[in-house]
Amino acid sequence: MNWNEKYETLPREDLKELQLERLKQTIERSFHDVEHYKKVMQDKGMEPGDISSLDDLSKLPFTTKEDLRDNYPYGMFAVHLSEIVRIHSSSGTTGKPTVVGYTRNDLNTWAELMARSLACGGAGREDVIQNSYGYGLFTGGLGVHYGAERLGASVIPTSGGNTKRQIMIMKDYGTTVLTCTPSYALFMAEVMQEMGIDPKTDLKLKSGIFGAEPWSENMRKEIERKLDISAHDIYGLSEIIGPGVAIECEEKRGLHIFEDHFIPEIINPETGETLPIGEVGELVFTSLTKEALPMIRYRTRDISRLIEEECSCGRTHIRMERVSGRSDDMLIIRGVNVFPSQVESVLLDIGETEPHYKLIVDRIGTLDTLEIQVEVSEALFSDEVRRLEQLEEKIRKEIDTVLGISAKITLVEPKTIERSEGKAKRVFDKRKY
Amino acid sequence: MKIKQISIFLENKQGRLAAVTKLLAEEGVNIRALSIADTSDFGILRLIVNEPDKAYEVLKEQGFTVSMTEVIGVAMSDEPGGLAGVMEILEKRQVNIEYLYAFVGSAYEDALVIFRVENIDDAIKVLQEKGINILKGEEIYAL
Missing domain, CATH: 3.30.300.30 (ANL, C-terminal domain)
Incomplete structure (x- = not known):
């Protein structure tokens, strides 16, 4: 089901037009309101007026996690703190964590994108969504939560942990959609077996939206078989917005990237050169509507490939293949x-x-x-x-x-x-x- | 009064102890006493040898993690109550023992026990006051 029929199926020409308009605004605002962007563009002898087509995007410098860290905590924000209504933060590496902020409009966008994602993964107003992503600084919990409320579903904010109680709730409250990391979904299946609960007969579960860590097609099959559900991969990262950057539709052949809000690129992680669509490389995102933290050519370090072919689900947004690895040495362990x-x-x-x-x-x-x-x-x-x-x-x-x-x-x-x-x-x- | 003891870190896996004993054999170092303390993952091999400085050097050269610690060698009568008497003295004076182990089948007529204590100087003083025979390093190495 499409949550936003108009934008999710926008003809590609209209989509590109919209992207260009929003890109220009983003560059203009970033240049004037974020010292870092002004500096890196001026260092390259560029100004906002140099961006007149989508192809010009590749002339702009990349933004990295280090940039966020160097401008810790609020240096990359394009608005005053009085405009910020939510702050999330990543665990950070050896030094400082990365801090991300949201204006009221950003939260609105995020809820919209998560509502689209949940709908794309098979959820609707009638559903009971059990959200077992961690609530807190991590964007997973609250991101899914507000999307589920926007969708009009009944959301149970169980957060992670206390697995037996989670399963009891799932059974007694009639959960139909589960959201958590794929490894936690498998762990739940194991505990269900120990508890003598058979998902086929004892639960109403029909769908699951899983992300925040890499998983495989085999793992999907295992989850689908053990929980008797349809399992969908969701992608996102806090620097871009959180979960809800891309989602798998019922075809399960790549994740649709919400292109009315983000422009994806694939680059060669060694040289930084932009690669043609279809080639494998590092994913780079530019935000088009973010107010608090506009991201220009943010290097995700995630390795993927873009799929341009039309999708039978009717969505016109480009797809990315499930993330196959990292271009740095980051590991994801238990999410x-x-x-x-x-x-x-x-x-x-x-x-x-x-x-x-x-x-x-x-x-x-x-x-x-x-x-x-x-x-x-x-x-x-x-x-x-x-x-x-x-x-x-x-x-x-x-x-x-x-x-x-x-x-x-x-x-x-x-x-x-x-x-x-x-x-x-x-x-x-x-x-x- | 103090004896040099060699301690070596060993992983709990096949061949590690043999690697140490082989190396010492090749270097002509004679082991006088030994004890092993172990957990499921690793062990600590403690040795009293005739040439502690040499043993320390060759083990270190071969990449082992080695340390040299000071212990006391206490002689006691080889009969029931021999060790108990020494322990009583140390207990009364609140000398904290980290570990101890015995020499086995030495040519010495008394029983010999190696003590590793928290404060070695205090322990020596306490034992000597009570007339306990503490062996010198040279005596032990030459046994």
Whole structure:
């Protein structure tokens, strides 16, 4: 079902016209209201008037996570704080988190896009949506929540965790649509089995909208089979707006990007060169309607491909293939973004010397696991077991504080972690997507 | 009065202990006493050897994580109550023992026990006051 028939099926020529008009406005506002954009454009000898066609977009400089961090917390905002009505924030890497703000109109746009996404994933006014994305600084919970309310569905804000209670609610309250990370959906299926609940006969679940972490076609099939639902992939990132940037329709052959609000590009992550549609590369987004935090050519680091062919669902918006990887070393573990550099800084703080470590990510059953192997240097070594166990515990706690996930810490002998010329291979992701 | 003990970090996996003993054998280092403390993931091998400085150097050169710690070698009569008597002295004076282990089958007529304590100087003083025989490093290395 289309939530916004007019815009979701806008003929492509009209769509391009709308994009250009909105792009010009965005560039104009960004240039005048955000010091950073003015500076980077002037450094290239550009001014807003240089953008007269959609193709001109590729002349503009990229925006990166580092830019957001350098302008922490509000430096990239294009409006005064008095106009901001919501602030979300990412976990951040070694240094500062990235902060994103929304004006009332931005929240309005976001709710609209999430309502479209939920409708696209099979939800409507009659549905009971159980939202098991985490509520809080993370954009997942509140993003879905307000979209579900906009849609007119009945939303149950369960947030994450307390799985048995979630399942009881699902059964007793007659949940028809589930929103959470795909790995949590699988975990729920497992707990249901333990509880003796059969989704086919005991639940009214018909659809699921899953995102915030990479998953595969096999995982989709498994979720669909175990929960007896139709599973849809949703894409988004807080820097762009949050969940609701792109969504899979019933065809499940790529995610429609809401092009009346965002322009996608695919670039070569090494050279920054724009690639023709259809080629695999890094996704870059430009926001067209955002007021608080306009994003010009934001590098997502997500690897994907754009699909131009018409979709039988009738939506005219271009599709992106499900994200197949990252152009940096970020890992997503249990829905949490993890950079190896965060682990390194924790170890540096504790050991005061250059740490040698290895991250091993695996999936046991349906839950992601993280093991951190740390070489015991002389600075860390004690000849008492108690002290070494305290060391493991200290690292574990620090990692939990910084990353927000629990990890198993294993102390290993020096030189057991392979050294390589140049960059060491520190990450071993054994998960099968 | 203090004895040099070599401690080595070992992962709990096949061949690690053998790697240490082989290396020391090649270097002609003789092990006088040893103990292993272990968890499910790792172990700490503690050694009393005839040439502690040499052992420390060669192990370090081969990339092991090694530390040298000071312990006390206490001689006690090899009969029921021998160790209990020493323990009672240390307990009364609140000397905190981190760990201890025994020499087995030495040529020495008394029983020998290695003590690792929190405050080594206090412990030596306390034991000597009570006339307990503490062995010098040279005596132990040469056993």
